[in-house]
Amino acid sequence: MKDSQYVILKKENFNGFITGLSKLHKLVAPVSKGYNNYSFEEVSSGKEIAIKYIPTILPPKKFFMPQQETLLEYDISKDLHTEAVVEPEEMVLFGVHTCDIAGIQCLNMVFSEHPKDYNYLTRRQRIKIIGLECNEYCDEHAVCCLMNTYMPDGGYDLFFTDLGDYFIVHINTRAGEEIIEAINLFENAEKSHLEELEKLREKKRTVFKKELPIELGSIPELFDRSFESKVWNDLDERCLACGNCTMVCPTCYCFDIKDEINLDLSTGKRYRVWDSCQLEPFARIAGGINFQKTRAGRQRHRYYRKFRYPVNKFSRFFCTGCGRCSRACMAGIRLKETLGALMESESREVNA
Amino acid sequence: MKRPKPKVAFFDFASCEGCQLQVANTGETLLDVLDVIDVVEFREIMSEKWDRELDIAIIEGSITDHHAEERLKQIRERSRILIAFGSCAAIGGVNGMKNNFDPDEIGKYVYGSDYHFFPTEKTRAVHQVVKVDYSVTGCPVYIPEFVEVLKAVLQGIPYYVPDYAVCVECKLNENVCMYEKRVGCLGPVTRAGCNSWCINNRNMCYGCRGIVSNPNEKGAKDVLSRYNIPLDLVLKKIDMYNKCREIKNE
Numbered sequence: 001m002k003d004s005q006y007v008i009l010k011k012e013n014f015n016g017f018i019t020g021l022s023k024l025h026k027l028v029a030p031v032s033k034g035y036n037n038y039s040f041e042e043v044s045s046g047k048e049i050a051i052k053y054i055p056t057i058l059p060p061k062k063f064f065m066p067q068q069e070t071l072l073e074y075d076i077s078k079d080l081h082t083e084a085v086v087e088p089e090e091m092v093l094f095g096v097h098t099c100d101i102a103g104i105q106c107l108n109m110v111f112s113e114h115p116k117d118y119n120y121l122t123r124r125q126r127i128k129i130i131g132l133e134c135n136e137y138c139d140e141h142a143v144c145c146l147m148n149t150y151m152p153d154g155g156y157d158l159f160f161t162d163l164g165d166y167f168i169v170h171i172n173t174r175a176g177e178e179i180i181e182a183i184n185l186f187e188n189a190e191k192s193h194l195e196e197l198e199k200l201r202e203k204k205r206t207v208f209k210k211e212l213p214i215e216l217g218s219i220p221e222l223f224d225r226s227f228e229s230k231v232w233n234d235l236d237e238r239c240l241a242c243g244n245c246t247m248v249c250p251t252c253y254c255f256d257i258k259d260e261i262n263l264d265l266s267t268g269k270r271y272r273v274w275d276s277c278q279l280e281p282f283a284r285i286a287g288g289i290n291f292q293k294t295r296a297g298r299q300r301h302r303y304y305r306k307f308r309y310p311v312n313k314f315s316r317f318f319c320t321g322c323g324r325c326s327r328a329c330m331a332g333i334r335l336k337e338t339l340g341a342l343m344e345s346e347s348r349e350v351n352a
Numbered sequence: 353m354k355r356p357k358p359k360v361a362f363f364d365f366a367s368c369e370g371c372q373l374q375v376a377n378t379g380e381t382l383l384d385v386l387d388v389i390d391v392v393e394f395r396e397i398m399s400e401k402w403d404r405e406l407d408i409a410i411i412e413g414s415i416t417d418h419h420a421e422e423r424l425k426q427i428r429e430r431s432r433i434l435i436a437f438g439s440c441a442a443i444g445g446v447n448g449m450k451n452n453f454d455p456d457e458i459g460k461y462v463y464g465s466d467y468h469f470f471p472t473e474k475t476r477a478v479h480q481v482v483k484v485d486y487s488v489t490g491c492p493v494y495i496p497e498f499v500e501v502l503k504a505v506l507q508g509i510p511y512y513v514p515d516y517a518v519c520v521e522c523k524l525n526e527n528v529c530m531y532e533k534r535v536g537c538l539g540p541v542t543r544a545g546c547n548s549w550c551i552n553n554r555n556m557c558y559g560c561r562g563i564v565s566n567p568n569e570k571g572a573k574d575v576l577s578r579y580n581i582p583l584d585l586v587l588k589k590i591d592m593y594n595k596c597r598e599i600k601n602e
Contacts (some may be wrong), residue, residue: 033528034528035528035532035533036532037528037529037532039526057523057526057527057528058523058526062526067524068524237568237570237571237574238568238571238574239568239571240517240519240540240541240567240568240571240572240575241516241517241564241566241568242516242517242519242520242539242540243516243517243519243520243523244519244523244529247520247523247524248523260500261503261507263381263384263385263387263388263499263502263503264387264388265388265503265506265507273524274524276516276520279515279516279520280515280516280564280565280566281514281515281516295568328523328529330529330531330540330575330578330579331571331574331575331578332574332575332578
């Protein structure tokens, strides 16, 4: 830890920081919606922000690839005339947990692949990220220790850690430094502050325990052996195919593209809207054939898209351990239980 | 060269006419709509009638007696395109609750001892009587969807009512799930397309848009018991709009 990369913000200055920052940029932070539900929304004072929050209903991906986003405008009144549309917005996200920062890192990889997704990348460039450390578990659904996302690991401009009377702030980028310079409320971090931070991290290593008795490295092999597992049939009986698990996932990025013509029947727009592999029509094609007819197959696909396929393609898991899919599932399909069931059914087969 | 505007008429059968009222209340978009269609009959907003050929017939209401059936068949014969408009027309809607009862029993209940002067039949959705080209479901219809359907008609392309749950749109709108509030919401089994209108306004989903094509009935029952919501209550809620789905198409 280099001292110069760290500053502190006293708690009594927190509101001033948020108010000041909201005057410079559109500022978005976690806000309570009741029933222990939270969402990232625009704020202008510290009081609106839920500093202690469990992962929001939708992850911050909604700012990088909005639920509905115009890609193209067209006019067919004379010849076909089209114009690409990107509508980026400058903003700062405050209070992003490490699991969600990991989610954004995954999406960065996906959308930087050829062909590059300029709508995503242009938005990404204009969004600054201020992380916020989880000092303890949010709830029983998180698997952030197993997925190794509970400690900060880059992907942010600034990173806040709550140390009681003050926040210690890691400055990770030039853009982050500019925020610190613009809001004149920060003080240099002393050696004692850094020691306290180190103490918290030490404590976290004992509080956060691997949620399942399996090494991360052996998960892909577990999935290699589990394609025909009965566990998927159990999910078939329970899953309602509502798509909640994918909508709330920080790394699900599937979208559908639709054209919407105006009432003049000559001008219109092409837009994308989030889609979900869990939905009945997702893989239904002309002639009524459906490549993913069963809920079991669709759920299996979702799990493989998190724990198996991206390991080959991107050399990382696309589960960030945030636990949203488990929280959002009315049928009580819990990621932890599914992984546990896969491990268990396998050991039973081995012993049999 | 401008093509002549298609002639459009609204007709109502067993319904509250609330869906037509939605059209009348559309506001500014209505002016754009009227730029591209020629409304020749619409009793909520005009007195003129039209008994000749039609490009588009918009039918509100369900079919509950033989007069209605005959009238509907006549309208179908003189209309190039027919749109079932609103839940009553598209899926039978609340009138379908009648099908829960013995016809004599409810005849007596409504009309007293002379009920046989008012013959009535099982409630049917419009598509259970004549061919329907387009459907706009909803109680009332969701006007943005009506406009989308109208544009599809004008372009001569199909409109597909989404075949996935209201939950999809509800999550896109980032609402707190009704099940978190321990409310037996019908969103998980109801077809989307309304932009989760009711839940956005802190109400639950009543299933007015019809059930998805392949609902997981066992799974849905398990969900209700997980949340301690009585199954009977939810089945009654489903029947409120969806009783006519039990009628097999002839």
